[in-house]
Amino acid sequence: MPSFGYHASHEQFAPDELLALAISAEAAGFQAVMSSDHFHPWSPGQGQSGFAWSWLGAAMQATSVPFGSLAIPGGWRYHPAIVAQAGATLDRMFPGRFRWMAVGSGQALNEHITGGRWPPKAARNDRVEAAVEIIRALWAGETVSRDGPIPTEEARLYTRPASSPGLVGAALSPATAERVGGWADGMITVNQPPDRLRTMIERFRAGGGEGKPLFLQVHLSFAETDEEARAAALAQWRANIVPANVAETLRMPEDFEAATRTVRSEDLEGHVLVSADLQRHRDWLAEFAELGFEEIYLHNVGLNQRAFLDAFGAHVLPKLATADEEGPDDTS
Numbered sequence: 001m002p003s004f005g006y007h008a009s010h011e012q013f014a015p016d017e018l019l020a021l022a023i024s025a026e027a028a029g030f031q032a033v034m035s036s037d038h039f040h041p042w043s044p045g046q047g048q049s050g051f052a053w054s055w056l057g058a059a060m061q062a063t064s065v066p067f068g069s070l071a072i073p074g075g076w077r078y079h080p081a082i083v084a085q086a087g088a089t090l091d092r093m094f095p096g097r098f099r100w101m102a103v104g105s106g107q108a109l110n111e112h113i114t115g116g117r118w119p120p121k122a123a124r125n126d127r128v129e130a131a132v133e134i135i136r137a138l139w140a141g142e143t144v145s146r147d148g149p150i151p152t153e154e155a156r157l158y159t160r161p162a163s164s165p166g167l168v169g170a171a172l173s174p175a176t177a178e179r180v181g182g183w184a185d186g187m188i189t190v191n192q193p194p195d196r197l198r199t200m201i202e203r204f205r206a207g208g209g210e211g212k213p214l215f216l217q218v219h220l221s222f223a224e225t226d227e228e229a230r231a232a233a234l235a236q237w238r239a240n241i242v243p244a245n246v247a248e249t250l251r252m253p254e255d256f257e258a259a260t261r262t263v264r265s266e267d268l269e270g271h272v273l274v275s276a277d278l279q280r281h282r283d284w285l286a287e288f289a290e291l292g293f294e295e296i297y298l299h300n301v302g303l304n305q306r307a308f309l310d311a312f313g314a315h316v317l318p319k320l321a322t323a324d325e326e327g328p329d330d331t332s
Helices: 015-028 052-062 080-093 108-114 121-139 174-180 194-209 226-241 253-259 278-290 305-315 317-321
Strands: 003-008 033-035 067-071 098-103 144-146 152-155 166-170 187-190 214-221 295-300
Touching: 003 015, 015 033, 015 052, 015 305, 033 052, 052 067, 052 080, 067 080, 080 098, 080 121, 080 152, 098 121, 108 253, 121 144, 121 152, 121 166, 166 174, 174 187, 174 194, 187 194, 194 214, 194 278, 214 226, 214 278, 226 253, 278 295, 278 305, 278 317, 295 305, 305 317
Parallel strands: 003 033, 003 295, 033 067, 067 098, 098 166, 166 187, 187 214, 214 295
Antiparallel strands: 144 152
16 A cells, blocks of 8 residues: 555645644644645635745654655746755755655746746746756756756755655646656656546656656545535635646636636536545545555545544544455444
C-alpha cells in the first residue's frame, strides 16, 4: 500500500485553522501532508488565501511527518531563485522532511497579480522547465545567470539544502505527463477514471519517467449522508469542473463563480468522489493504490474536516494498511 497523506487547502481554511488540522491529521494516522499554494481562492465562497511558505515552516515545526507543496516558479508570483531559497531553508530546518515540490505552469487566477502578460500554455511550459533548471543549479551551488525565458543575474544560494527536495511534475493530461517525464523527479496528478490514469502513467514512463515515483491527489467529499456530501462538493469544489484550458485563463474567483453558476451536483461525478459510505471510499483508494501510486493525498473538499479526519483515521486508513482487515464491516 502507498502512504496516505492529508491535503491542506489554503484556499478553504485560514492558516491558523489549517495548522491545527495538520496536527490533527498526523494524530489521526495520516502519514504526510501536502500543501496547496494560492493567492486567490477558486471561488468567493472559499474565502481564504494564506501564504503557503510561512505556513509550511510552522506546520513542519508542529508535526513530525514529511511534507510536499505545490510551487509555480515560472517567474510570475515567484522567481525560481526564491523558490530554490525557500525549499533549501525548509530542508535545512527539517532535514529530509520537505520531500517534494509539485511544479506546474500555474493559472492566471494566482499569477496575473504581478501585472505581466499571461502567456499561452506552450510558453509557460518552457518557463517551467527553465525554472527547474535554475532551481537545480542553485541547489548544486552554482552561480546562475540566464537571459531568458526567466532572466536571472548572478544568483547564488549560500544556504543550500542538505538533501534536495524532489521536483515533481504536475500533470492533468497524457500529453503533459509525457513531457514532464523527461525532467521531473516524479509525477503528480489528480483522481481520474482508472483507464485515463493508466494512460497518463504509461505516457509519463514513455517520456522518461520509468522508475520515478507517482503521486496522486484525491478530491473526495465525505459526510454523514450522501446528500450532505453532494451539497458540500457543490458548494466548495464546483469551480474545479472548469476544463483546464479555460481554468488556466480565468483571472478572479468571481470568474469561476460565473463559469459554474449552472453546475449541478451530478456534474461533479468523476471530479469529486462523493459518498457517506466509508467502504466505498476504501474501495476507491485501493483501486488507485493498485495503479502504482506511492503517495496518495486525500482532500476532503467539504468544511467538515474534523469529522473526515476522525472517520478516515479510524476506519479507512487502518483497513487499507492491513490486507487481512479489508472489506465491509459495521463501521462503514
